[in-house]
Amino acid sequence: MTVVAFRFRAMNTDIALLSPTDGPEFEHASSIVRGIFAEVECCLSRFQPDSELSHLNRAAGQPFEASPLLFEAVWLAVRAASETNGVFDPTVLSALEYAGYDRSFERIHAPAGRTGLDLLPDYRAIECDPTTRTIRLAAGQRVDLGGIGKGFAVDRAYAASPFLEDRCIAAGGDIVVHGNAENEGPWTIALEDTGDLEPRSIAVRDAAVATSTTLKRRWQRHGQTYHHLIDPRTGRPSQSPLRTVTVVAATCVHADVAAKTALLLGDSGMDFLEQHGMHGFGVRLDGSTVCTSQWPRDGG
Amino acid sequence: MDRTERQRRAGKLKVWALVTALAGLGTFSGLVVTGTRLQRQDPPPAEQISRLQNYLGYPFWDTASNKVSPPQYLPVPAKASSGGS
Numbered sequence: 001m002t003v004v005a006f007r008f009r010a011m012n013t014d015i016a017l018l019s020p021t022d023g024p025e026f027e028h029a030s031s032i033v034r035g036i037f038a039e040v041e042c043c044l045s046r047f048q049p050d051s052e053l054s055h056l057n058r059a060a061g062q063p064f065e066a067s068p069l070l071f072e073a074v075w076l077a078v079r080a081a082s083e084t085n086g087v088f089d090p091t092v093l094s095a096l097e098y099a100g101y102d103r104s105f106e107r108i109h110a111p112a113g114r115t116g117l118d119l120l121p122d123y124r125a126i127e128c129d130p131t132t133r134t135i136r137l138a139a140g141q142r143v144d145l146g147g148i149g150k151g152f153a154v155d156r157a158y159a160a161s162p163f164l165e166d167r168c169i170a171a172g173g174d175i176v177v178h179g180n181a182e183n184e185g186p187w188t189i190a191l192e193d194t195g196d197l198e199p200r201s202i203a204v205r206d207a208a209v210a211t212s213t214t215l216k217r218r219w220q221r222h223g224q225t226y227h228h229l230i231d232p233r234t235g236r237p238s239q240s241p242l243r244t245v246t247v248v249a250a251t252c253v254h255a256d257v258a259a260k261t262a263l264l265l266g267d268s269g270m271d272f273l274e275q276h277g278m279h280g281f282g283v284r285l286d287g288s289t290v291c292t293s294q295w296p297r298d299g300g
Numbered sequence: 301m302d303r304t305e306r307q308r309r310a311g312k313l314k315v316w317a318l319v320t321a322l323a324g325l326g327t328f329s330g331l332v333v334t335g336t337r338l339q340r341q342d343p344p345p346a347e348q349i350s351r352l353q354n355y356l357g358y359p360f361w362d363t364a365s366n367k368v369s370p371p372q373y374l375p376v377p378a379k380a381s382s383g384g385s
Contacts, residue, residue, distance in 0.1 A: 130349045155356055209382050253355065278368075
């Protein structure tokens with residue numbers, strides 16, 4: 001049986017639900033997946049002035065009673081920041097805008113007219129109280145959940161569609177797979193950047209895959225090339241020797257956070273993944289590649 | 301009270317009754333919507349905390365729980381693509 005697909009656009013990227021199982025279950029799952037992406041985008045977009053995230057950012061310095069969805073996303077982001085010692089940090093928004101990424105990426109034509117970055121990212125200033133579901137950002141602090149937003153939506157869509165046994169949900173580079181693809185074979189995922197190696201696909205079972213790269217979402221400013229991956233330790237676009245990292249993990253948020261962290265860590269990125277039981281593949285700026293110990297080594 | 305005055309007062313009464321009815325209906329609808337939203341979206345704090353501590357069944361960054369099988373290279377066309385964003 002061939003794989004059927006339901007595709008739509010949300011969160012500024014192409015979303016797909018794939019399954020070898022057609023029929024009412026697939027239709028039902030399609031409806032759920034679309035609804036979840038719409039809900040997450042409406043809540044977490046920093047480009048929509050009326051999103052709940054925008055309201056939170058405008059309320060910096062004051063306690064903000066959040067919806068369960070926003071609270072969970074911010075909590076996860078803060079937790080990820082804590083576990084990575086701030087290498088992943090959701091408070092990079094001011095730095096991101098200072099670098100020029102101050103509007104939806106398709107609309108970046110000219111650099112922003114900002115004169116200086118007055119606040120370095122620091123997730124430790126965020127206060128989250130789960131008993132009252134209240135978030136308090138430090139005065140002047142703003143949060144960007146773009147680092148986990150799509151993975152968060154993929155995970156929620158996956159968790160909400162258990163009745164469709166065999167499925168793949170993909171949002172840009174964030175993918176989760178469960179069960180089989182066609183003819184009971186594994187789900188296969190193409191790696192878009194393999195450096196000096198031949199293009200290749202990986203097969204994964206019941207896992208999530210995410211890729212972080214500095215090759216996309218790039219723009220010019222004052223004759224220099226900028227990209228969207230801010231290093232919270234400097235507040236500037238990363239200068240990592242790695243340009244792309246792909247991670248296979250248990251959930252998309254884990255994979256998303258780990259891929260960004262490994263890329264920002266550069267040469268010690270694969271060690272970080274090993275320590276956390278994840279599998280990863282990285283491409284250096286010169287095209288050479290690195291990987292964790294259990295990543296396949298053959299030519300494929 | 302002459303007939304014209306009675307008609308004027310009756311007209312006022314009708315308008316007042318209509319406004320009151322519409323306001324009541326609006327309030328009721330608002331309560332229904334709010335109630336539905338609360339029922340649909342808001343888990344109790346304890347449940348929410350449990351969800352947060354145990355994201356999709358995986359304690360965050362728990363090395364043992366995060367274990368998944370490593371990928372394999374396959375020389376077949378891919379179903380999806382992970383190129384990052």
